[in-house]
Amino acid sequence: xxxxxxxxxxxxxxxxxxxxxxxxxxxxxxxxxxxxxxxxxxxxxxxxxxxxxxxxxxxxxxxxxxxxxxxxxxxxxxxxxxxxxxxxxxxxxxxxxxxxxxxxxxxxxxxxxxxxxxxxxxxxxxxxxxxxxxxxxxxxxxxxxxxxxxx
Numbered sequence: 001x002x003x004x005x006x007x008x009x010x011x012x013x014x015x016x017x018x019x020x021x022x023x024x025x026x027x028x029x030x031x032x033x034x035x036x037x038x039x040x041x042x043x044x045x046x047x048x049x050x051x052x053x054x055x056x057x058x059x060x061x062x063x064x065x066x067x068x069x070x071x072x073x074x075x076x077x078x079x080x081x082x083x084x085x086x087x088x089x090x091x092x093x094x095x096x097x098x099x100x101x102x103x104x105x106x107x108x109x110x111x112x113x114x115x116x117x118x119x120x121x122x123x124x125x126x127x128x129x130x131x132x133x134x135x136x137x138x139x140x141x142x143x144x145x146x147x148x149x150x151x
Contacts, residue, residue: 038114042149044088045112045121049147052096052108053125055083065102066125070094093120099127107131112149121149 052070059067059078067083076084081102087094093111105126112119122131123145130142135150142148 038119041090041112041114042119042121045091045110045119046147046149048087048091048094048110049108049121049123052083052085052094053123053145055085056096056106056125059083060103066096066098066106068096068098068102068106070096097128097131099129104128109133119150121147123147 055070056066059065062078063080065080067078067081069082070085070087071078071082072086073084074086078084085094087110090113091110094108095110096106096108098106105124105128107122107124107128107130109120109122109131112121120133122133122136124130124142125145133148133150136142136148
């Protein structure tokens with residue numbers, strides 16, 4: 001019976017190559033993951049604004065005016081100038097600005113988390129002014145009831 005004197009295992013060069021390949025894969029994957037988190041936060045803010053528009057329309061049907069504030073309490077009883085609405089976790093700075101008479105429209109702005117500053121989305125309905133969203137201004141392709149976000 002012959003025995004082999006060669007040792008089995010990986011050489012240092014082979015291990016270094018594997019480590020380098022894993023490092024390259026991680027360098028590609030980590031930025032993609034960060035971008036996905038930011039897109040999810042942006043989608044959450046857009047959905048919050050869509051839900052807010054729906055809440056405001058229901059409030060208008062009941063009180064014949066748009067609300068100026070949102071109450072996040074649970075349970076909540078809507079009042080003539082307040083809707084029951086809680087923004088998604090992480091989103092902050094919800095601001096609702098109805099028109100002067102509160103009957104012809106409103107706009108709303110919400111801030112969402114992200115790596116860059118001024119991550120903001122806005123929406124307007126009816127005679128509400130186009131909201132100020134950093135990077136978008138008040139011109140361009142704003143459409144009533146459709147949220148737009150800074151880039």
